[in-house]
Amino acid sequence: MRVPRKRSPSRGVLLRAAPLALLLAVACAPSADASAKVQCSLQLSPSPAHVGPALAELTLSEDGRPLEQASLTVQGNMNHAGMVPSQARVTELGAGHYKAEFEFTMGGDWILIVDGKLADGRSFERTLPMPGVASK
Amino acid sequence: MTSAAPARRRRSRGVLEWPLVGALLRWRHSRLLLQVPLFLVALVLVLHGLFGPRLAPMNLATVMVWVHYRGALVLVLLVAGNLFCMGCPMLALRDLARRFVHPRFDWPQALRNKWLSIGMLVGVLFGYELFDWWGDPRATAWLIVAYFGAILAVDLVFKHASFCKFVCPIGQFNFAASTISPLEIRAADARVCETCTTKDCIKGSELSRGCELALFVPEKRGNMDCTFCLDCVHACPHENVALARHEPADDLGLDPHRSGLGRFSKRPDLAALVTVFCFGALLNAFGMVSPVYAVQRWMAGVMHVESEWPVLTALFGVALVVEPLVLLGLACWATRAATGSHESLLTLGVRHAYCLAPLGFGIWIAHYSFHFLTGLLTFVPVLQKALCDLGAPILGQPIWRLGGLPKSAALPIELGLLSLGVIASCVVAWRIAERSASRRTLAAFLPWAALVLLLAGAAVWLFEQPMEMRGTFLQ
Structure with a gap:
């Protein structure tokens, strides 16, 4: 016959405290990202991409409206460790378009990290995958 | 006393007699000096792997494990010896756990060979390619955790x-x-071992446990199965165990009876x-050069599959079973x-x-x-970012x-x-x-x-191929 186990008092306190902790965690969570609606699209040349100099044309918009005069830092990274990231030189072309010049230093999967500050002071970060860069 | 003194002068304990380093290694707790820092590093890697950036080049777990740990491991093996087994942090945790849980069983007789571990080694190589561990900090962190779990699971059940x-x-x-390392553990003076009872x-x-890998120092040859744990160094009451010079690869050409291993030619x-x-x-190396994708695409077409694992299984089968059997055959x-x-x-294959x-x-x-x-130096900005x-x-x-x-x-x-x-x-x-066919x-x-x-030529060809690392199949 199984003897019913006595529930420890501390366990009961923990069980009661858990929903409260969850509630507090949700209440204290940061508000929605102020730049959530910022769209960042990428047009890459040459296409298909291969090792060597590359040009990424980035288009920034929000609710269909182009975002001008943003300050952008663009960094190309491989999806694996041990490679020095490729820092891009960024120029604004106007009407929400920006030109980022950088170099693919190795074949494989790349990721473009766009770190930006909009004209109204809001910051955003976008990660744009660039898979399958050919080695030749 | 007068006869013992000159004998002691004659025999050398190699590195164990070096100033500072020798004294440190002879200290009973010297292994902990390596294990504790490596344990802390492993802890940091797990935490950053699980909670840090998801991008592999920005995470300490992927950078340190797949770039620095592997590189340092082989370089240390080349210039010194099996110091990474000596400093294995998992053994420190196991030893701590064994203070509370004492293993009761001997390792099964049927598994007292390398077949299971060969399977594990192939499994790790396979998982590395299939799950792209090199590009996944979370998976790398869990791999470290799983490794710690595995050693506890095995060594808290089985002895030694x-x-x-x-x-x-x-x-x-x-x-x-x-086997190519320049240092080995061996008897400093075989005559002392002959008189040891x-x-x-x-x-x-009472000074230390004996060798947990069943290597009896007087009959130990080379580095196979030696973790450089130094238990024998600390246990020997005659101070007759040396960490001394080993001619790299020298003993691979010989076939003496080796303690804990037998003869290589019979294994x-x-x-x-x-x-x-x-x-x-x-x-x-083939897994990270450009031609591998062409080969994988071709194999996928021949096999009429779209997922990676059947193609990788076939590739591993060809590279690790068929190719060796054909070439060695x-x-x-x-x-x-x-x-x-x-x-x-x-018989010939096992010998050669x-x-x-x-x-x-x-x-x-x-x-x-x-x-x-x-x-x-790629770990430096990653560490800076983590901080x-x-x-x-x-x-x-x-x-x-x-x-770099x-x-x-x-x-x-x-x-x-x-x-x-x-x-x-x-x-x-x-x-x-020379040993097997002295006349021919x-x-x-x-x-x-x-x-x-032939194999070296294949390696040179691989090293000259453009590198290409992809985390996606058939792209």
Whole structure:
């Protein structure tokens, strides 16, 4: 016959405290990202991409409206460790378009990290995958 | 007393007599000095892997494990010995756990060989390719956790160092690689061991436990199965265990009875380990060059599949089973035909396969040192970023331009290391040929030299291919 186990008092306190902790965690969570609606699209040349100099044309918009005069830092990274990231030189072309010049230093999967500050002071970060860069 | 003093002067304990380092190694808790920092590093890697950035080049887990740990491991094996097994943090945790849980069982007799660990080694190589661990900080962190869990699961049930000797894939890699290391544990003076009645180095004493890997110092030859734990050093009441010079790859050409191992020529599992070690080095390097994707696409087309695992399984089967069987089989057949031997192909293969260990190591170290040297400083900005993310930018803002040697400078180093492996493999092949066919040494040597050169040629071709690392299949 199984003897019913006595529930420890501390366990009961923990069980009661858990929903409260969850509630507090949700209440204290940061508000929605102020730049959530910022769209960042990428047009890459040459296409298909291969090792060597590359040009990424980035288009920034929000609710269909182009975002001008943003300050952008663009960094190309491989999806694996041990490679020095490729820092891009960024120029604004106007009407929400920006030109980022950088170099693919190795074949494989790349990721473009766009770190930006909009004209109204809001910051955003976008990660744009660039898979399958050919080695030749 | 008067006769003992000159005898003590004659025998050398090698590194153990060096100032400072020797005293440190002779200290009973010296191993902890390596284990504790490595445990803390492992803890940081797990935490950053699980909670840090998801991008592999920005996470300490992926950077340190797949670039720095692997590179440092092979370089330390080349210049010193199996120090990473000596400093294994998992053993420290196991020893702590064994204070509370005492293992009761002996490792099963049927598994007292290398077959299971060969499977584990192949499994790790397979998982690395299939799950792209190199590009996944979370998976890398869980891999570290799983490793800690595995050693506890095995060594809290089974006595001695069952995990190290029969399961650990990294350990088997280190054992095979340490055959070329310049240091080994051995008796300082064989005459002292002859008069020893207590055999504390294997049985243990109140000073220390004996060798957990069943290596009896007077009959120990080379580095196979030795984790450099120094238990024998601390247990020996005669201070007769040395950490002394080992001629790299020298003992691979010999076939004495070795404590805890027997004769190499009677161990097909050890020969298979060395073979997988060598062909696995080629396969691992092949996995990150451009042609592998063309081969995978072609195989997927032939097999009419779209998922990666059947293609990888076939690729591993070809590279680690079919190719070695065919190439070693041909070398055995040529040896038999040229020497007029009546021995079986298996016997010849098991005897000669050990000549592939230095070449295998040459390929591994060329490959890993490339990543290590070209990415040497890449951990610095990752560490800077991690500290910035924690709100403690004590090392400043990340300097992402920090890298390492240019690729063009790394290639000659790669080829130099590979050449050393080729030369050592040829020397071992010659010694084995000399031993097994003293009258037709050249005839017995040539097939194996040809095999070594063929595999080395394949390695050179691989190193000259453009690197390409993808995390996606059939792209």
